[in-house]
Amino acid sequence: MSGLASFGAGVALVLLVLNICVDVVGRTFFHTPFPGTLEYTAYWWMPALTLLAFAVTERGQEHIKVTIMLDALPLRMRQLVEGSFGIVAVLLTAALAYYTLVDALQSARVGQTTPSAPPVPIWPFKFVAVVGLALLTLQAAATTYRYFARYLARERDVHEFSDIQATGAPAPRKHRIGGFVFFAGLLVAAAAVLTMAFGDLPKEMIGAMVIILSIVLLLMGIPVGIAILGAAVVGLWSLSGLRVVTSTLKAVAFDGAASWSYSVIPMFILMGMILWKSGLTTSAFETARRWLGWMPGGLAVATNFAGAILAASSGSTIGITYALGRVSIPEMLRSGYSPQLAVGSVAAAGTLGQIIPPSLLLVVYAGAASVPVGQQLLAGVVPGLILAAAFALLIVVMVILKPSMAPRADMTGISWGMRFESLGNLLPIAVVVAIIIGGLFAGIFTATESGVFGMLAALVFGTIHQLRSGDSWRQIGVTLRESIVGTLTGTASVFLLIIGVVVLTRAMALSQVPNTLATVIVDMGLDRVELLLILIVVYLVLGMFMDTLAMMLLTIPVLLAPLKAVGVDPLWFGVFLVVMAEVGLLTPPLGILSFIVHRIASDPATNLGRRISLATVFVGVMPFALTSIFVVLLLIAIPDIVTWLPGASASQ
Numbered sequence: 001m002s003g004l005a006s007f008g009a010g011v012a013l014v015l016l017v018l019n020i021c022v023d024v025v026g027r028t029f030f031h032t033p034f035p036g037t038l039e040y041t042a043y044w045w046m047p048a049l050t051l052l053a054f055a056v057t058e059r060g061q062e063h064i065k066v067t068i069m070l071d072a073l074p075l076r077m078r079q080l081v082e083g084s085f086g087i088v089a090v091l092l093t094a095a096l097a098y099y100t101l102v103d104a105l106q107s108a109r110v111g112q113t114t115p116s117a118p119p120v121p122i123w124p125f126k127f128v129a130v131v132g133l134a135l136l137t138l139q140a141a142a143t144t145y146r147y148f149a150r151y152l153a154r155e156r157d158v159h160e161f162s163d164i165q166a167t168g169a170p171a172p173r174k175h176r177i178g179g180f181v182f183f184a185g186l187l188v189a190a191a192a193v194l195t196m197a198f199g200d201l202p203k204e205m206i207g208a209m210v211i212i213l214s215i216v217l218l219l220m221g222i223p224v225g226i227a228i229l230g231a232a233v234v235g236l237w238s239l240s241g242l243r244v245v246t247s248t249l250k251a252v253a254f255d256g257a258a259s260w261s262y263s264v265i266p267m268f269i270l271m272g273m274i275l276w277k278s279g280l281t282t283s284a285f286e287t288a289r290r291w292l293g294w295m296p297g298g299l300a301v302a303t304n305f306a307g308a309i310l311a312a313s314s315g316s317t318i319g320i321t322y323a324l325g326r327v328s329i330p331e332m333l334r335s336g337y338s339p340q341l342a343v344g345s346v347a348a349a350g351t352l353g354q355i356i357p358p359s360l361l362l363v364v365y366a367g368a369a370s371v372p373v374g375q376q377l378l379a380g381v382v383p384g385l386i387l388a389a390a391f392a393l394l395i396v397v398m399v400i401l402k403p404s405m406a407p408r409a410d411m412t413g414i415s416w417g418m419r420f421e422s423l424g425n426l427l428p429i430a431v432v433v434a435i436i437i438g439g440l441f442a443g444i445f446t447a448t449e450s451g452v453f454g455m456l457a458a459l460v461f462g463t464i465h466q467l468r469s470g471d472s473w474r475q476i477g478v479t480l481r482e483s484i485v486g487t488l489t490g491t492a493s494v495f496l497l498i499i500g501v502v503v504l505t506r507a508m509a510l511s512q513v514p515n516t517l518a519t520v521i522v523d524m525g526l527d528r529v530e531l532l533l534i535l536i537v538v539y540l541v542l543g544m545f546m547d548t549l550a551m552m553l554l555t556i557p558v559l560l561a562p563l564k565a566v567g568v569d570p571l572w573f574g575v576f577l578v579v580m581a582e583v584g585l586l587t588p589p590l591g592i593l594s595f596i597v598h599r600i601a602s603d604p605a606t607n608l609g610r611r612i613s614l615a616t617v618f619v620g621v622m623p624f625a626l627t628s629i630f631v632v633l634l635l636i637a638i639p640d641i642v643t644w645l646p647g648a649s650a651s652q
Contacts, residue, residue, distance in 0.1 A: 024444070275462065338406070
């Protein structure tokens with residue numbers, strides 16, 4: 001069943017690419033764009049691609065997941081726990097499938113279409129969403145059955161454990177501590193659920209309990225998206241009753257996937273997969289090694305500036321992280337870099353995606369704050385470049401202080417002629433980036449269109465590279481198939497998390513937790529610097545458990561007036577807010593970007609057989625998060641860094 005789902009999702013991915021290509025060709029050469037491209041992409045291809053891929057992701061256990069507590073449990077106890085949590089996942093996904101079916105039937109009765117001209121039918125693909133969620137439920141049930149079957153089949157372990165206990169030999173210390181911590185977490189989760197269900201709590205307290213429950217559940221090993229979804233559903237029920245829960249579950253799966261803005265994610269994941277699987281990135285990193293090997297941490301510095309280049313071409317934090325992570329982490333590990341530096345530099349490079357324009361978040365902020373979009377985008381240019389330079393400087397300093405983090409490449413025998421000759425290896429990637437940047441800034445492409453054509457260029461150059469390397473067309477087909485499957489599982493794992501965050505965002509809005517925090521800050525009567533310093537802390541906390549876009553839209557209306565009263569320029573605050581939002585994606589315990597990097601680094605093909613834990617990722621990103629905060633402090637001290645370029649543009 002997951003094979004059929006994979007095929008359907010792959011077809012949707014191909015149709016998305018073809019739809020975009022036809023639209024761009026028609027618009028460019030015939031001045032006639034393909035009608036409904038945005039609607040088809042958002043309401044047809046993205047839900048089909050994402051929701052049908054859920055079952056594939058579940059089959060391969062590719063969901064974003066924290067295993068800190070699970071890793072400390074004995075094997076049989078872990079199997080029992082994962083089987084029990086599997087029941088929770090089955091119930092949640094079954095409820096999601098059922099209420100999505102109810103919504104699909106209602107949509108079919110009224111023949112729901114988009115308000116565009118010509119109208120595009122929406123209701124058929126709501127049934128596709130139902131199929132995807134039903135297959136996810138069945139696959140989750142199969143996974144749960146396997147956990148319990150393994151638990152029941154390992155009777156010998158029970159006797160061995162009994163023998164150990166009979167002889168008085170203690171259980172391993174790790175298992176004793178792990179069992180105690182897990183049991184404590186279970187008690188906290190149960191207490192939170194019972195308190196929200198039967199306690200008479202203020203709505204702000206319920207919101208706080210939802211946050212606590214989300215953290216505890218994900219730390220206990222439930223997939224992050226399911227943990228957040230489950231906690232948020234309990235919170236919604238406590239805040240507003242069953243009616244709000246059902247109305248939310250009806251729409252959240254389809255609406256969460258039906259996004260033009262998010263359609264750039266699978267394109268950049270696919271581009272990164274093709275560059276990686278075809279071997280183009282290996283030769284590119286060899287070039288980087290020849291030119292930058294003399295620098296402390298040269299490959300990490302190259303990864304950082306590659307993130308800046310992709311940021312200037314896509315504006316997709318998650319897409320950039322996947323594109324870079326699949327490529328640079330194995331190359332850095334192969335060169336002897338420490339895992340902390342490898343994963344930290346990739347995550348930090350990903351944060352540049354929403355700071356250096358084009359940036360979706362800056363555009364959304366400009367609309368919410370009623371400031372000119374062009375000037376707001378210009379405001380992000382200099383701070384984004386400063387942040388990229390600061391990350392590079394941090395890498396160099398860390399490696400100088402601890403050279404073992406990144407051994408320098410052996411430059412013996414590498415002449416300048418060899419260096420210049422190696423630049424040819426960069427040509428394919430340079431052309432890909434040039435297509436993306438040139439298309440965007442010439443106004444030919446949107447971010448999604450740039451991702452499509454960048455991916456197609458990567459496919460062409462990757463095919464040529466494999467043919468020149470002696471690979472057969474069959475091997476090239478295998479590369480493409482593996483790239484598509486990797487794209488589907490990567491996209492689905494991210495979107496399950498996004499669906500959970502959408503529900504959590506609604507719970508937070510109803511609980512008024514974000515607004516309450518903002519109101520308390522405003523009522524304290526602080527000056528400009530004091531207020532901004534406190535907002536750094538507030539946004540760090542909010543960024544741990546909230547989607548960046550939701551965090552912005554919930555706090556902008558509350559904060560704009562007091563910020564203006566203390567002399568904060570709205571253009572400046574837009575950059576401040578986006579930088580802090582991106583930092584929130586890194587920081588524990590719920591830094592989404594850190595989970596994504598951990599998922600990438602958990603792939604044996606990426607980590608080269610070295611186990612990279614979530615703790616390693618968090619340790620690796622912390623210096624970069626602190627550097628980002630330092631840059632924010634610099635912007636507070638010298639606000640002209642942000643406002644100079646927009647001011648110069650306006651004066652002309």
